[in-house]
Amino acid sequence: MKPLNLAPLLMSLALAACGGGGGDSPAPSAGPDVSPGAASGDLTSGVTAIQNPTAITEIQPAPASIGADVPATYFGTAPSTVQKELVGPYQLLKAGTLDEEKGRLTLPLYKGRLASGETVWYILTDTDDEANAAALGINFSSKLSYAAVGRGVRHASQQLIDGETVVVFESGRVDFSPVHAVTPGAEPHPFPPSAFQPGSVGDADYSPLAMIGGHVYNAPIVAFGTPAATLDAFCNGNADYHLVHDKVVSICPRDRVVTLALTTGFSFGRPVLYLSTEASHALPAAMEGATLAPGLVDIKVGNDDTAFSAVERLFAVVNGASNDVAGEVHPQRQGFDSALRGDGGPLNVLGGIPTVATDYSPLWDLNVGEWTASAVSHDYRARLTGEFEFLGNVQRGFLTGPGGGPFGSTGFIVNCPIVSRFL
Template sequence: MNKKAIFTPLGMLIASAFLSTGFAQEVEDDDVRPSPPSIGSDIPVTYFGPPPSSVEPELIGPFQLLTAGQLDEDAGTITLPLYRGELRETGESIWYIVTDTTDSDAALALGLNHSGKLSFAENGRAVRTGATRQDGTLMFDVGSVDFSPELSVTPGNAENASLPPFPPLAFQPGSIGDELYSPLVKITNAGGHIYNAPMIAFNVDEADIDFCDGDPDHSVVHDSVVSICPADETVTLSLAAGFSFAKPVLYLSTEANDPLPAALEGATFAPGLRDVAVGRDDSLFSAVERLFLTINGPSNSVEGQVNPQRQGLFSTLSGEGGPLNVLGGIPTVATDYSPLWDLNVGEWTQLAIDRGYRSRVTEEFQILGLVERGFLTGPGGSAYGSSGFIVNCPIVHRFL
């Protein structure tokens, strides 16, 4: 029996069960997925040729980026290989997935995302070390996660409707890493490459996480798990929707370097990620890309009716759907992808709201232009820029 409230990653309906009211409804109602090209034409959609992206990945059209797993667009999930490793000193089991690597050849062969920028994350606790045994088992040198806490987020207006829903009154991440935990691991006997290997469960046997038919116990597995099947060596994880340079995308949310974004994302608090430098974006030796989150974007103005401009934390914490964050560069669109996203938090000014400028934003330079013109600022009118928060969000799919 699931002992924890199910919160899908910062993008889904707050305090709603994923399987009943989650991603599929959000995608349909928020109109994130592109409409068929047959609309307004004289021919059915079957008459159209294959999307250009099937010829060249950089061209327009759908493209799965993390091909290591099976994507289910309608459910908003991906089923990935589930790996079992061990903590070297204790032999405790580590159940993990792999999403990104600095090794371009391994990325191509295994269907992972390639991120050269992850090599710049090797500072302090940000990158653990490990080595493979002869049988292929990855032995991690350090790092453990407690999955037993109950994930909770209490909106700021829970006790007073006149207050804004953000910041929350209280919050609790559903999983907490020890001081040395980071999802990044450098495999010393495999070329010294860095892999993004988020932990899904820790120090449990196969029988403890045998939820092949769903309804997992989130006190022993990551909160994004929809189903997990050690016998099949697979795990199905929920995805969040967003945009990258106006292209609707799907991504995973697995860790954050602070309890607040970890709770909002339904992710693991990973203290080791605090040693990754922020605020430098695409400069030399930067390991991060920018993710843009809006606090007070448009909400659904009438209950039961969807505003096509809806976006932001106010709306999410009011139970209307995901914040629809904007990601910077992703593979096939840019060359600077990293799964480590430096969270830039924006707030629409009262002037922008009064003039009717507040709307859904979908790409980085649109946002930066609004900041330059004074219509978006940091929280409370502060300078716009890095919040100091990092979220580990591997990209999975591009719709256009």
């Protein structure tokens, strides 16, 4: 089926009132930098209430000991420690050190070069080379092989420069100087935002994907053209976002590492953490705190799991429930409206991820749904955590495309490598 390409609708809705950046409020953080909410106040059967829930505790599974006559220490290890496909926590992007409580991942920082001479600082998250994925601890995605169309994949090669082997990219610059800003729209529906600006913008040829040694790698740029000595000032944090990606918590060429903020979501009912680095259009790039990567536009969407598809689907809600009691997180909270009100991330629903499905790709074809007025009035609106749960509500007519239009691909791609799952 031909993709519906809702991009013109979403962009026209947002751009209708899109203005300049002066005085714009910052975008809601898609990547948590938080500590777990404190638990206090014994209730019943050893249950404790979480005070000040955070982005992590909002989706973190409850202890199995709740309601039992024994403490959590009596329970055995998670089944995922025996077999990764079974229920339980599992880190998928093993190349980095995961701080699950703060929602951060520390990855190796690679230094490359553009053909014109500028320094490129990048990370590696995925590849279509299965053996090297296992060796490096990054995600394997066979679908990336089919992204090499048009500007979808940049070309790169290893070259010997001043006695050092360096990956040299033929094209793709990123400007990190723009100020990331998203101004919520007027209530009662803050989405679409009235103004937005991605904090980093790639040139016309930029895609995070690169062909290196005959294989496609997901190699997002986190800093460009900045000397190592300048970036070393951010080894302990306080990064200058005019110089680095907005997801950077700290960056340290001296130690060859970068720490990045992660995003919370779900995949087939399992809470997950993922890294959002690029988007093909300015609206999702600004909403995600990601880099605008125009090269991704050349990759086909709407074909999901068909032969030669490079994408997997990601599902987002416009008008899910929002927090309505001070100091409490609504248990069904979700969606763009909620995120733009400052409640937290949108809690998007990812399709297949490794260990759960065979069709994983870090390139997510963004599908956006809106609860109908009838669904809202009948209290059918709930937090959705799985692809087929989402599609079932579309099938029954409770969810439509934005503005009541047909449901399907927006035409947008977001680059979001999976990092870990909680279950």
